[in-house]
Amino acid sequence: MTDPRAPLVLASASPRRLDLLAQAGIRPDDVRPADIDESPQKDETPRALAHRLALEKAQAVHRSGEYTLAGDTVVALGRRMLPKAASRDEVRACLELISGRAHQVLSGIAVIAPDGRESVRVVTSRVVFKRLTPPEIERYATAGDGVGKAGGYAIQGGAAPFVRRINGSYTAIVGLPLYEAVCMLEGLGYR
Template structure:
């Protein structure tokens, strides 16, 4: 079965390799990722994964399409991907010393066009940041383009005091759920 990863994320590609999966192609989805008014974080993550998969499936009929979306949420608030240091500082300031949720949704569309969905929700808590710690993290640049302004697989991991759930889901692709979806359609795992 031909497998297409509907994502431009190098982290998702690396995570798939951990379970012995190498997609036949990587085709990033070009969709509007604007949250709808009043949309709550888990629903938004699921909608984004489903829309990414559907957008790629339109041009890759007959293939398995795997898409994912990860959302960092402070309460009902969806934190954007930080594009500037000021956005990262604001997001990390909000997350400092408190728990937040990371919703990582996965959609797999099989060769017949049937979509299957899974959602992983993890709880993460950072220590209360000292200004020098926050400044040091921001100088790494790891926050750029990351939901909530951090990459847990990098320097930020040393600032996490609590994690309940899927570490790979917080990185961007929950491997347990992804593996279950692939096995459900008979995809051979390495």
């Protein structure tokens, strides 16, 4: 029997994930970022990568007797995965690729219960960007908002005006599919 009062650990250093959980009234007892290799494997699809990384992050920090929650976000144009932009130049390159196009945001989420049961899902959202002008791309890249973000942008920040439409979960695009996270936690006994 799983103890619904067991501590919850978030396997992420993302302040966005903490903020999203707080919106649902969930405050993790500990934040323990996972340190894993996030490189795609040969012939790995974006969906498979999001699934694998979320699960590996949860497994890397899980301890018996705790709930562990982990997530990972992959941005893709078809099978082509965009990086977590490490520099302003990578932000520019990502924005140039997705300008005027639809792309997928795949949000992997994994929960491990205190007794070791695992639940993993991938939530796919479709985002359509307007056609960006070179000055818009330059302003956004220079502001630095996209550095460290999958696909080189944060929908909740300065990139919000670029979004023509989304089909899917807004919170998943921000960093954690909140509806699914709450359902998965509750399904494994967390209260």
